Amino acid sequence: MTKKKTAVNGLLIALLTALSVAWVYPVFMILMNTLKTERAITTSTAFLLPTAETFAGVQNYVSAIVSQGFLQALGYSLLITFTSVALILICCSMCAWYITRVKGWVSKILYFLFVLSMVVPFQMVMFTLSSTADMLKLNTPWNICVIYLGFGAGLAVFMFCGFVRSVPLEVEEASMIDGCNPVQTFFLIVLPMLKPTLVSVGILEAMWVWNDYLLPTLVLDIKKYMTIPMLIQRFRGSFGRVEMGPMMACIMLTIIPIIIVYLAGQKYIIKGVAAGAVKG
Amino acid sequence: MERALKRWSPLFILPTFLAFAIGFIYPFVEGAYLSLCQFTTVRDAKFIGFGNYIRAFGDSQFLDSFWFTVAFTVVSVALINVIAFLFALMLTKNLKGTNIFRTVFFMPNLIGGIVLGYIWQILINCVLSLVGKPLLALNATAGYWGLIILMCWQQIGYMMIIYIAGLQAVPDDLTEAAQIDGATPLQTLLRVKLPMVMPSITICTFLTLTNGFKLFDQNLALTAGEPNHATEMLAYNIYNTFYARSGPQWKGMGQAKAVLFCILVVAISMLQLKATRSREVQQ
Incomplete structure (x- = not known):
């Protein structure tokens, strides 16, 4: 029995190892090709490692950073993601606490609308949203976070509500009796207890905002501001013949920071995703 | 406490509510209204009734996109x-190595749809040219399977995490009791574990179903609807109706399609939630 079990386990590990290699391969292939010279990137040689002749060093990366405006796009992406997620976390946790604790038709309707907004596809509002954003001058990277707050509120409020319901009411009542006003109660008592949910919501919203393509494309002035997904997409449209080397270097430059952040915080990320789903 | 809280309601709900009104409620209502109008910008809307809907149903490309989306989502x-x-x-x-495997399988989920699309476009085109088949731009079958492979690569890790959380929550005494009663491993899996992870199944089917129907970025980056709109999914079809054509008749039709799409997605997710929720067991 135990012998059979170790044999089965060995087979499973071998299978999982093979699958892992297959999982990483697409990224590895792009990485390999970014190190080749432009002429060496053809469909027949794409699966080969770079050789002494075709090795281009970091030339493709330099050209991606210098001539393709990568750094600027990176800056805008960071700015938008950071402001949006911070705003979502503060405003939505406050709102979720309020609508869970104060019962009444206002809370009920708001909760229903938030849940509805999670299911409604973006295409439903994309045209009117971009015109509304133009009208209210919310079309720069500095204030597009208001739009993200509006559109990301559904998921955030939903998850915060799920958690607030499990927080005992007595703690909050005690702090009120001790003389805290609701603002103090929220920031000193409730918010610290919400920490794990703040991490989950922050991760999910950051993944969404960072990778979002269509919303910034429609809302921002594309000639002035470009986020990273917009930059990658532009390679297809406006260049006559796509320069594969710099394009793939751009892809790698986009992926590498994500992978570093992921490896550093994978415990929280995986936990956050699992917690988010259980609440859902 | 409620009364004290109510006095502070502007501070607590107003910021989120205002942004929500700007980002969702107002565009949603205006969008629903505009689907009954002919317009090129929001200002010049002219009420025309249900004409846009009739023309949307008459658009064979829209119906093709619908069936393509259904075929993609089901599989x-x-x-x-x-x-x-x-x-x-x-x-x-x-x-051994469980943590490493988990880390690796989850990784693609963090990469955005546009970037994923390009990675797989390069990879699939290389494979296709090696085996002497037409490239993605001319090959609808490869486009379809390419999209499916891409989505599997991206989403399996995410769903796996949810299933792991579900499986770990199954109490050991339940599976042990089943074993003592003489259940085979397969029976334990089907009769004990599967009913116990039903909540995870509900969430995962909900997420994959809505993600499938709403898919846009990956579709745009991998195939861009080529060849000749054969791999164009609903979301991308609506986008093209809005932005790839000029003329007063298109935007209203696009908005009508968007309303239909919205009703479809909401209805399907409600049905799915109802169907799988009813199979969940209480512990």
Whole structure:
């Protein structure tokens, strides 16, 4: 029995190892090709490692950073993601606490609308949203976070509500009796207890905002501001013949920071995703 | 406490509510109204009734996109959930290296749709040219399967994490009791574990189903609807109706399509939630 079990386990590990290699391969292939010279990137040689002749060093990366405006796009992406997620976390946790604790038709309707907004596809509002954003001058990277707050509120409020319901009411009542006003109660008592949910919501919203393509494309002035997904997409449209080397270097430059952040915080990320789903 | 809180309501709900009104409620209502109008910008809307809807149903490309989306979603939901569940089973056996495998399988999920699309476009085109088949731009079958492979690669890790959480929550005494009663491992899986992870199945089918129907970025980056709109999904079809054509008749039609799309997605997710929720068991 135990012998059979170790044999089965060995087979499973071998299978999982093979699958892992297959999982990483697409990224590895792009990485390999970014190190080749432009002429060496053809469909027949794409699966080969770079050789002494075709090795281009970091030339493709330099050209991606210098001539393709990568750094600027990176800056805008960071700015938008950071402001949006911070705003979502503060405003939505406050709102979720309020609508869970104060019962009444206002809370009920708001909760229903938030849940509805999670299911409604973006295409439903994309045209009117971009015109509304133009009208209210919310079309720069500095204030597009208001739009993200509006559109990301559904998921955030939903998850915060799920958690607030499990927080005992007595703690909050005690702090009120001790003389805290609701603002103090929220920031000193409730918010610290919400920490794990703040991490989950922050991760999910950051993944969404960072990778979002269509919303910034429609809302921002594309000639002035470009986020990273917009930059990658532009390679297809406006260049006559796509320069594969710099394009793939751009892809790698986009992926590498994500992978570093992921490896550093994978415990929280995986936990956050699992917690988010259980609440859902 | 409620009364004290109510006095502070502007501070607590107003910021989120205002942004929500700007970002969702107002565009939603205006969008629903505009689907009954002819317009090129929001200002010049002219009420025309249900003409846009009639023309949307008459658009054969829209119907083709619908069937393509359905075919894609059905296959991808089934594949992603089955494979993710199998992965989760393997990763809850306390094997060596479980953490590394989990980390690797989840990784593609963090990469955005546009970037994923390009990675797979390059890879698939290279494979196709090596075996002497037409490239993605001319090959609808490859486009379809390419999208499915891409979505599997991206989403299996995410769903796997949810299934792992579900499987780990199954109490040991339940599976042990089943074993003592003489259940085979397969019976334990089907009769004990599967009913116990039903909540995870509900969430995962919900997520994969809505993701499948709403898919846009990956579709745009991998195939861009080529060849000749054959791999154009609903979301991308609506986008093209809005922005790839000029003329007063298109935007209203696009908005009507968007309303239909919205009703479809909401209805399907409600039905799915109802169907799988009813199979959940209480512990």
